[in-house]
Amino acid sequence: MTELSFILNGGEVKISVDDNELLCDVIRDKFNLKALNVGCDTSSCGACTVLLNGVGVKSCTVLAQQVESQEVETLEGLSKDGELHPVQKAFKEKHGLQCGFCTPGMIMQGVSLLNGSNELSESEIRIGIEGNICRCTGYQTIVDALLLAQCEINK
């Protein structure tokens, strides 16, 4: 067991974890934050994507103890003071989700992308979400949502 302390959705948290425990399991089972989903066992689907210091990572590929003293943000921490993030708003407006299973990871990956640049083309967005699988939308409305969110952020 390792004593772990990190910032989760803006607040400092402390917890003891097994050495082989994955970040996705710790977030889901120990902090009861159930937004992120585990959709595969090969780090292919990206449904578990969270932000680590503002950058999207697949939390099934991160050992919990690796986030010591780092900042982790999940979908639950994204809206501030009840105000939705532009990416969240855009997903609703553009119908960027259907069954919703990929959505928490997809939104966080979208936020990560837009954190990195505010002048992404459609094809750069497609490449940027390549690690996140969606089976419902054909990606079109997700790409539209991220383009819209980029517009909103740049306003």
Place this chain on the structure above:
Amino acid sequence: MLIAPITMNAESYIGKRIERIEDNKFITTGATYVADVKGGSELFVEFLRSPIAHGRIMSLNVDKAKASPGVEAIYCSEDITLVDINPPIPLLNAKMVRPYLARDRVRFVGEPIVLVVANSARNALKAIEEIEIEFEDLEAVVSLDDSFKGEVLLFDESESNVMFRSDFTSEDGDRFFDGCDVFAAETIVNSRVAPCPLEGRSAMASFDGEKLTVHLSTQAPHSAKSTLLKVLGLESENVHVIAPDVGGGFGAKIGTYPEEILVAYVAIALVESDGESPNTPKGLKSVRWSESRNESMISLGHGRGQRQRIEIGGTKEGRITHYRLSVMQDGGAYPMMGAFLPFFTRRMVKGCYDIQKVDFMAVSVATNTTPVVAYRGAGRPEATYAIERAVELFARKAGLDPADVRRKNFISEFPYDTGFGSVYDSGAYLTALEKVLDYVDYKSLRAEQRKMRNMKDSNKSLGIGISSYVEVTHGFPASEFGSVKLNSDGTIFATSGTFPHGQGHGTTFAQIIADELGLSLEKIEVFFGDTDIIPRGVGTFGSRSVQSGGVALSRASKGLIDKTLDLMKSEFLDSSVFFESGWFFVDDRKFSWEDIARLAGSSNLECQVDYAADSPTFPFGAHVCIVEVDVETGVVVIKRVVALDDAGRIINRLLADGQVFGGLAQGISQALYEEVIYDENGNPLTSTFADYGIPSATEFTKFERLEMETLTTVNELGAKGIGESGTIGITPCVVNAVCDALSHLGIDHIDMPLTPFKVYSAIRERSS
């Protein structure tokens, strides 16, 4: 009951693009899937699955596993007291019976053999490693031909491997095509694919000594309840099925799987044997199972899996007069819906064309592979693929433009009885095709193609693919339940027996109710997926929901108005009472729904409707796909996808777009990327997302969608279904485009998926 078509005006919610009401939780805290539902003291189920495709279990010892840390119970086949599973449809081979856990014999890699219950999933998996098992290998039956030959039988009880037969052939046999100027034929494969809902199967069950509660990731919670009642022998009031949010289904979650039933069975068995457990306290236990992706890839049902012989003949002017489709369906190891898919293929065998002589025959056979089930379109994409490839080959043989051949052969009068179990309700196939061809400027595209072919040193070849399709939705019209109830604050609580798992019925149905009652959308809540709250229901599949559940709610809304009018008439005797645009008028006074709620007090203003449509509906459309094929590498790049899908009245344009786009992606993906592959010993080679061709955003281009609404008269909404149309039309369209790009090289057909390797190999074979 005949009801006048709905009337609409500028204020109507129906027909608009409206954001989903249900999205707020999805984008803030995430949805609640079965794995997110909190249970009582939790136990976890995992399965030992067969590592071989076909064999006998020679010895099985679970003693060590029983002593493994955290293990609560272990079940082998002989510990399960349930009656074995019969095929889901009476027309399937009744001798092919499936035990819940493999008994003596295993028939596919992934078949469950032992069920382990432990205090954590991890401990259950560790215990599985302690199970000692020995097999005697039997020859695996993987190919359709081997199965049909029947030298190795999957079931000792059955004298053949045939699961299902359908024969609609004339006596003409060899002379069937006599007199045709033009004849084309090809054997083509509609590849086996994995449905891949992003949430795999998941079940959680608890039993309090009397009542069984099951949370299930399903498309049809009421059907699941019926299955559980029948299998477990419980009374209706003692089974409660709850489908929380469900992360996709695509047909694979219509039926209830052995693993899911076993979770419920174990929940009951553990309570009945309570008191002996060392690991968990007495009291309510929740037994849960959520499959891994690997489990899902090998034991959730697969889709498609047909080999087809297409033969087509007609005049040199391009009139198609003869068509014969012979299907061999891979049913997998046990008969499920997959074995029955040819039935749906047969119904749509003619496609959009008025062909005089058509023969159809099909055989479904068992193989040592994962059972095949329904997958988005279920039998109809296979029919469309066959006829649209056949028309293409016919046009090529006749030296005619494929668009012209379609124009000459479309069915144009409705209703149209195909003679194969379908009566097309309404359609405008020619208009649909002309619209897409105009939109892409087909003539100029052909000119550009010629120009490119004449350019020397160009390794790029342009391909233009067309498909016209008609499909059947709500194929077996079954009664669907809907209720609309006035709350005490004047808002509406409605329930439906359909079950959305991504489609957004919560918004679509609220639009229908809001228009009928003259209320604003936010006053309406539509609730799904709980068999204790919703008395009856069927579920969501086969693009049935709007035309069954939506119509039921439309009628229940009308019924609520009538009930309210009756109440008003009894309150205000001798007054004129009528309802208009959300208001009840009584002489010179008017009452809102809020007023009514106050007036009604405790009297229950609710209307329940069970609505069964008289017949299915037949959406149709035309797709165009433009590809560029690199003839040196075999790489196919999709340049444009244009889809016109006409499903009658569209309730919510935003959500209809979503259904079409998602369907297009799955259909394109089958054409280019996806295929479930087995080696000759029945080992699955595509059992994770790392080996299976699951597409990402970079595999697709922006889809262009054209709208058209040819209403049906089957229901007063005028609505058909749109959940599967994209998948049905686009797959042959893409293959037609790629084959069109290679036509000058003498390549008529390449089987899906059209990977660079396959395309390159076909080109090389031709040029050497």
